[in-house]
């Protein structure tokens with residue numbers, strides 16, 4: 001498993017970033033004890049909790065990314081782990097994008113390449129603080145940054161949450 005150290009906060013998909021001014025892009029929220037970094041620290045007892053325009057059946061655009069501390073790394077698998085409660089907030093449809101850009105090209109989403117868009121691996125609830133199956137995908141390019149987005153959750157809820165997102169090179 002890769003070490004995930006730095007966070008890229010509050011980024012958006014390319015199409016959305018181009019449609020909205022920066023102030024709107026930065027307007028999403030998360031609770032203090034559920035910051036994005038909680039999803040990349042290897043501990044299923046902590047969670048990322050994000051409140052935003054996330055209504056069932058619509059695109060959930062609050063998200064976070066994980067910078068890889070060791071530079072460019074090949075990633076061709078991801079795994080999502082549930083939080084401690086509120087199963088309705090579980091991410092069910094997710095995507096992963098890669099980028100080797102820096103600065104605003106990276107943070108505003110102009111440079112991301114879509115690598116995976118599909119089930120999170122927890123459609124069948126594995127239980128609380130449990131990880132789903134690894135979702136494998138084809139990728140032969142090493143990227144320095146990866147962005148994970150949630151576009152569908154288990155049921156109608158006022159936010160999304162998950163304890164971990166793990167990236168794999170297999």
Ligand SMILES: [Ca+2]
Nearest residue numbers: 038043046163
């Ligand atoms: Ca965690």
